[in-house]
Amino acid sequence: MSMNKAGRPTSAQSGQKSDHPTFTGNKALQIEEPLIFEVGETGKTGVDLPEPEPHETRLGGLERQNIGLPGLTEPEVMRHYVRISQKNFAIDAGVYPLGSCTMKHNGRLNEKMARLPGFGDVHPLQPESTVQGALELIDTLAAWLLEMTGMAGVAMSPKAGAHGEFCGMAAIKSAQIAKGDARSVVLVPESAHGTNPATAALLGYKVRDIPAREDGTVSPEAVKEALDSDVAGIMLTNPNTCGLFERDIVAIADAVHEAGAYFYCDGANFNAIVGKARPGDLGVDCMHINLHKTFSTPHGGGGPGSGPVVFSEAIAPYAPVPYVVRNGDMFSLVESVDAAEGAKPFGRQTAFHGQMGMFVRALSYMMSHGSDGMRQASEDAVLNANYIRAGLRDVMSQPFGDQVCMHEVLFDDSFLKDTGVTTLDFAKAMIDEGFHPMTMYFPLVVHGAMLIEPTESESKAALDQFIATLRDLVQGARDGDLVRFTGAPHHAPMARLDETRAAREPVLRWNPEAPAEAAE
Amino acid sequence: MRYLPLTDDDRRTMLAGIGVQNIDDLFADIPDDVRLKELVDLPRHASELEVERQLGAMAARNTAASSVPFFVGCGAYKHHVPASVDHLIQRSEFLTAYTPYQPEISQGTLQYLFEFQTQVAMLTGMEVANASMYDGSTACGEAVLMAQRLTRRTNAVLSGSLHPQYRDVVVMLSDMSETPLKALSADPEGTEDIIASIDDDTACVVVQTPDVFGRVHDLSKIAAAAHEKGALLIAVVTEVISLGALKPPGEMGADIVVAEGQSIGVGLNFGGPYVGLLATRQKYLRQMPGRVCGETVDANGKRGFVLTLSTREQHIRREKATSNICTNSGLCSLAFTIHLSLLGEAGLMKLARINHANAIALADALTGINSVEILTPSFFNEFTIRVPGKGAAVIESLAEKGVLGGVPASRLVPGQKDLDDLIIVAATEVNTPQDREVYVKALTEVLS
Helix, strand or coil: CCCCCCCCCCCCCCCCCCCCCCCCCCECCECCCCCHHHHCECCCCCCCCCCCCCCCCCCCCCECCCCCCCECCHHHHHHHHHHHHCCECCCCCCCCCECCCCCCCCCHHHHHHHCCHHHHCCCCCCCHHHEHHHHHHHHHHHHHHHHHHCCCEEECCCCCHHHHHHHHHHHHHHHHHHCCCCCCEEEEECCCCCHHHHHHHHCCCEEEEECCCCCCCCCHHHHHHHCCCCEEEEEEECCCCCCCCCCCHHHHHHHHHHCCCEEEEEHHHHHHCCCCECHHHCCCCEEECCCCCCCCCCCCCCCCCCCCEEECCCCHHHCCECEEEEECCEEEEECCHHHCCCCCCCCECCCCCCCHHHHHHHHHHHHHHHHHHHHHHHHHHHHHHHHHHHHHCCCCECCCCCCCCCCCEEEECHHHCCCCCCHHHHHHHHHHCCCCCCEECCCCCCCCCEEECCCCCCCHHHHHHHHHHHHHHHHHHHCCCCHHHHCCCCCCCCCCECHHHHHHCCCCCCCCCCCHHHHC | CCCCCCCHHHHHHHHHHHCCCCHHHHHCCCCHHHECCCCCCCCCCCCHHHHHHHHHHHHCCECCHHHCCECCCCCCCCCCCCHHHHHHHCCHHHHCCCCCCCHHHEHHHHHHHHHHHHHHHHHHCCCEECCCECCHHHHHHHHHHHHHHHHCCCEEEECCCCCHHHHHHHHHHHHHCCCCEEECCCCCCCCCCHHHHCCCCEEEEEEECCCCCCECCCCHHHHHHHHHCCCEEEEEECCHHHHHCECCHHHHCCCEEEEECCCCCCCCHHHCCCCEEEEECHHHHHHCCCCCEEEEEECCCCEEEEECCHHHCHHHHHHHCCCCCCCCCHHHHHHHHHHHHHHHHHHHHHHHHHHHHHHHHHHHHHHCCCCCEECCCCECCEEEEECCCCHHHHHHHHHHCCCECCEEHHHHCCCCHHHCCEEEEECCCCCCHHHHHHHHHHHHHHHC
16 A cells, blocks of 8 residues: 555645535535524523522412423523624624714723623612712713713713603703793704604604705705794704714804704714814704714614713703712712702603613723824724725715715715616625625615715725725626626625515514424 | 724825825814814823723722622612623624624624514513613603504503603603603502503503512403503513513513513613513504514525514604614623523523522511511512611611612602602522521611
């Protein structure tokens, strides 16, 4: 027998196709994973528990017999959730330029701080004497937010941006009712986030739309024209959803105040101007701050968020309970409307005190960056967006002309005219190139909108690759390489999903009667 | 600055590429007189070590629940969470993803949301659930609004045993939308007759079980009475572990169930973030608020999941949306789903038995003290005791002795004198027989 001197082949075989089907349907690192209901068993558990002490029940005769929930052991649970996690795109994995969503890096120190037992393992109804540090943290974050915004008061309890919008508008409504000047209309620009009109409607207001002018901003004249004695206020996003700073914002604020109305600023895009301008100097009466955008608490696949609201002097007294009061080194909570001294809270928006876990992360971010780092972050975010604009302006189309943008740059789909490629196709083709698509079809005022927000977290090298890729995609669309677009994504864990079917015949849960084979 | 990849060289090159002189040219739309020329008056950037020191000092001023005998509940509960839960939710692919708007590269999030919705429906005994709300209290508020839409009526009737802060949320919503509301007064003795308050204008009846004082309720009669008048029953559960022992609201006629899911997978976090559960009947799903994940197929016919029914939502419907809500409690719902996958039916039911057994043992031990009386004959893992004197003062004295002994009812319902001597006490699997002994000894001393 002779030695096989060649040994294991080490060179790639040329000419072999790489899309050979597999027996399992798996593709190496991409592994198909059923639902827990298809693999778990009701009698199995991954938690070892001691036997309870012998006892008679005192459940009022309402004992439950079964639930139907499957259980899995720890190794099975680990594998299940690790496998499905690998079907997710994430900021840590690549460029995630979702305009208006602010996918910046999530510092891991912030996670570590939120898990300190003194923050993460404290009950909201413990005696105040045992939670002085937690109250101090809330008070400190509140003070930092007030300094950053130049405002007079803050409500910390709103659970997310939309919850903050409600908070601000409820405070405005209460202030006007207290003055004997209840009003019925709220002005909302057409470019606004959908939450703005939805919030106004929840509070019983009628919504009056304000059109944008040619350059994508709101004109003071249009606002003045819409103002009358029925108008409670305006809800205006600044920088706006087209990525532009509302340069007439001070004039708009003056006109609103002159009409006896108030200025609610949607702070979703505050991250562009932190350390560069303060809402308090712009005439804003209320603004929510998305801690999960501006101050980098993780988006977590859709929450939890946190939406504290800052207030002007005029509105601050109407802020909701609870709030923290500082007395020297000691802190206390005001938890009920009746206990509020010198204030007229509109009520309570949530049980307990707000998203403490997010407060810790946001303060950790703010302390890490400091006054200088936060300003630098805003500048880099704006610089990165403009760098993308400059890199693409000759091949993609901007709806309002080539002008300086803030932290995000907006394109429309006119550059795709006659190519047979839509904004959706273009976005899906980006997936194949390893990028998360930009925000698409928002804002609604622009046809086929593509809103790109790179944030300050991207390096120049990452931006250069992003720009080169988009230029190549534009070229591909012009060259008529339709398959690249209309069939995209070709390389994602899933091909395009049928959303119409999902909405027409909603299947919102796994059903034991309908086994998986039937569904597939 | 450790979080900012651009170098000064990069910045210069990029500004030149854009065609501007300096960074302030990019901020020229901010009127000059309001543009900040100086840094705001806050400390400069800090190293990890410095931040850890400062925040660590604040954390050290708090008493962590695990460090003492701990019996505080009322809507948030101290439970043990397996280590694998926190490990998994910190995976980048879950932690640093956005809302799954691009389903082809978000199946991880979408699949667990589908699992979550199924678990919540099973747990509550309902047909469908959404992908979670901010927390139990805001879910309760949304459920009332949903019932108002479904019945085209405005009046809600709130049980006096509903968690007072949940009640405050609903009251605030009704104040703000100027709709009528009937909130019964606090009912520690369990004597209220809520059925008498239901009439032809009632949109919904909101009842909690186990209620804020710990008492367990059979909802069947209330459901029947509500339905007879064309009203809906909203059942509220603030201790979701109880559903491992108690007949679920769905089997007692509830139309909407809302719950605080914190007990499964989510820590105490001083009150948030938590995870709100909302489940209902299939026929009501188009009026259900919040995000929903649904099953479908991709272009190759492979099963997959997407966000669906978005025509209810604010980004499409704007002022006509079912709610202004645009997030769920994503990562907390993942923690919930993972923990519940580990427990399964067998684990959850056993965990519930342990909680119940510990609460019975504690109740018996505390009522062994002469002057202590229990108000709740039936309960799950939480009950109410009457003590001589003021509950708040007793709790404070216990804290000085290193025991966190519960919640004085006066903290939740200030100004109602007949509640001043009541304390709401919770026991879970984390309490040991020694904790119980320490509590009894401390309370005996405080009361003597």
